[in-house]
Amino acid sequence: MNGFDVKATAHFGRALKKLARAHPQILDEYDAVIAILGADPYNRTRRHPIKKLEGIRAGDGQYRIRMRRFRFIYDISERTVFLKACALRREDAY
Numbered sequence: 001m002n003g004f005d006v007k008a009t010a011h012f013g014r015a016l017k018k019l020a021r022a023h024p025q026i027l028d029e030y031d032a033v034i035a036i037l038g039a040d041p042y043n044r045t046r047r048h049p050i051k052k053l054e055g056i057r058a059g060d061g062q063y064r065i066r067m068r069r070f071r072f073i074y075d076i077s078e079r080t081v082f083l084k085a086c087a088l089r090r091e092d093a094y
């Protein structure tokens with residue numbers, strides 16, 4: 001099996017819906033994030049703006065991907081990526 005399954009948590013879904021009302025362009029960024037995370041969530045190719053966050057436990061959103069003004073927080077469990085949160089780039093995004 002090539003690639004990873006990408007699943008959104010309920011919290012992520014609510015945050016995305018709320019952000020999309022004020023920033024409809026996030027939906028385009030979300031589509032791009034899904035494509036990237038389905039292929040290379042660990043960023044082994046070093047081509048994507050992905051960072052492993054330090055001091056974060058598994059299950060709390062260990063990775064972050066930047067897409068323009070937005071930040072998407074996610075975890076990886078075996079062959080599944082779980083999107084945990086999304087936010088505008090601000091101090092409280094993490």
